[in-house]
Amino acid sequence: MPASKRDQLLATAERLFYEQGFHATGIDRIVAAAGVVRMTLYNHFPSKEALVAAVLKARHERFIASLEAAMAAAAPGQKTLALVEAHGHWLERYSQHGCIMAKAMGEFAEHSTEIHALAAAAKTDLLARLEAAVARDGLDHHAGLARRLFMVLEGSNTAVALLGVQTALADTRAVTDALLATARSETP
Amino acid sequence: MPASKRDQLLATAERLFYEQGFHATGIDRIVAAAGVVRMTLYNHFPSKEALVAAVLKARHERFIASLEAAMAAAAPGQKTLALVEAHGHWLERYSQHGCIMAKAMGEFAEHSTEIHALAAAAKTDLLARLEAAVARDGLDHHAGLARRLFMVLEGSNTAVALLGVQTALADTRAVTDALLATARSETP
DNA sequence: CTGCATTTAGATAGATCGGTCTATACAGGA
DNA sequence: TCCTGTATAGACCGATCTATCTAAATGCAG
Known part of the structure; x- marks a missing residue:
């Protein structure tokens, strides 16, 4: 059972936020590292703050x-x-x-x-x-x-x-x- | 003896960095709060990282x-x-x-x-x-x-x-x- | 007064930011 | 087969980011 896109985003964002900081990590880097597209993130989370x-x-x-x-x-x-x-x-x-x-x-x-x-x-x-x-x-x-x-x-x-x-x-x-x-x- | 512009910048930047974080604090906010102009900052410090x-x-x-x-x-x-x-x-x-x-x-x-x-x-x-x-x-x-x-x-x-x-x-x-x-x- | 260094004001550059939009592709269930 | 929900690709927005540039104003020392 592959991880859902939402879980991929959560895991990737957690790693990047932890390693690089929250403000220093942009949406583009998160979606690129998670292998999804920008709108997929905003489909699951209303904002970066919510993520x-x-x-x-x-x-x-x-x-x-x-x-x-x-x-x-x-x-x-x-x-x-x-x-x-x-x-x-x-x-x-x-x-x-x-x-x-x-x-x-x-x-x-x-x-x-x-x-x-x-x-x-x-x-x-x-x-x-x-x-x-x-x-x-x-x-x-x-x-x-x-x-x-x-x-x-x-x-x-x-x-x-x-x-x-x-x-x-x-x-x-x-x-x-x-x-x-x-x-x-x-x-x- | 009033503080030099450099000291004003250091004190203001320290306060803002501490309260709001480093990446979340922009150059514009620092110079505005210090009451100087952007070029004054770059005259004393070659970059934000140096500041x-x-x-x-x-x-x-x-x-x-x-x-x-x-x-x-x-x-x-x-x-x-x-x-x-x-x-x-x-x-x-x-x-x-x-x-x-x-x-x-x-x-x-x-x-x-x-x-x-x-x-x-x-x-x-x-x-x-x-x-x-x-x-x-x-x-x-x-x-x-x-x-x-x-x-x-x-x-x-x-x-x-x-x-x-x-x-x-x-x-x-x-x-x-x-x-x-x-x-x-x-x-x- | 003159000369020099600093400061000011503001335009400008290119990049990146968070967030929105449309149109298309594709999957699985009824 | 059609329908619905999800993902894709990519353009687009206004705002903000760091940094640079020029030209005028200011202040202080010789």
């Missing part, structure tokens, strides 16, 4: 699905750690050159409220799932733990791009372990 | 100067903490909407090797200074400490934009304290 929104939504759904799968497979009490590890796996496979949501927030901050809000919501969604994992692991008595882990994951996005995957993920694990050890040592 | 490079260099120099000043004023053994605090001050005053170097890396990754390298060098420069501070505080037996602190600072860049300055800086201090406490508890 950007669809790309971000689809990517975030895949991201969340991989996190949820890892958490579901993790033993009780290990949900938080599984989430952090799954985040690392995602960086390794799909996001070695910075977070696309962070890039979108930067490029659309004063240019499209909708896109900026969408990207910001993706980030706070990760935070919310971290909070849920911390609660399921019985660590939510440690106020702000999820927020601190979130900050570490955000830092690992940049660290991967600057220091390489191996180093960045090892450091992420180390800091995560330290934070979790502190949280577990405190009796509720 | 971007000059903006990033000037901003990084100011950033490093404020870090160095804080470190110089800090008591012995407190250099690392002073550097982290100075970074927080910088975020609070000038960088509440994400790191301009990270934005530049995202927008110029496949568009200008020079700009991308410049922004990446600014980031690794911060890491190098963290390593120097850790060494001066006698904590360099704790392998990777500087790298982990660096990752936390990178995360705080994003956290400030998403969770607000107060929360992000408090979390940064908390994680930093935890990492430093662990390092200090290990005898060299």
Whole structure:
């Protein structure tokens, strides 16, 4: 079953937006790389902004699905750690050159409220799932733990791009372990 | 002494690039906001890319100067903490909407090797200074400490934009304290 | 006052931008 | 077979992009 033209456009646009930036990637380059014609894009998406929104939504759904799968497979009490590890796996496979949501927030901050809000919501969604994992692991008595882990994951996005995957993920694990050890040592 | 036209251009371009992005900010908007004419810009900078490079260099120099000043004023053994605090001050005053170097890396990754390298060098420069501070505080037996602190600072860049300055800086201090406490508890 | 460098105003260039339009080709289902 | 939805090819639009050019005005130093 070959991918639909719409899926080809989404995948191509995601790659180009991620590699070259949103404003620097023109419609012509997207349709040429996707092997379709200009009107096909506008047949599926009413505007470039709508295409950007669809790309971000689809990517975030895949991201969340991989996190949820890892958490579901993790033993009780290990949900938080599984989430952090799954985040690392995602960086390794799909996001070695910075977070696309962070890039979108930067490029659309004063240019499209909708896109900026969408990207910001993706980030706070990760935070919310971290909070849920911390609660399921019985660590939510440690106020702000999820927020601190979130900050570490955000830092690992940049660290991967600057220091390489191996180093960045090892450091992420180390800091995560330290934070979790502190949280577990405190009796509720 | 009024600012020179060149300085006006640098300051205006820095603000617009930071708020609206690099590719989304046109030459016309920069010169209009700076109150000069287009040829004045091209009289001082050979191209937009050169203007971007000059903006990033000037901003990084100011950033490093404020870090160095804080470190110089800090008591012995407190250099690392002073550097982290100075970074927080910088975020609070000038960088509440994400790191301009990270934005530049995202927008110029496949568009200008020079700009991308410049922004990446600014980031690794911060890491190098963290390593120097850790060494001066006698904590360099704790392998990777500087790298982990660096990752936390990178995360705080994003956290400030998403969770607000107060929360992000408090979390940064908390994680930093935890990492430093662990390092200090290990005898060299 | 003169001379030089800077700044101004504005036209201009060629390329690219996002987006629209028409006419044609082609597929699969009724 | 015909009909409908989708894709194609390509012209076209106005706007904007970076960059260059000329000619006049301005300001400051010698």
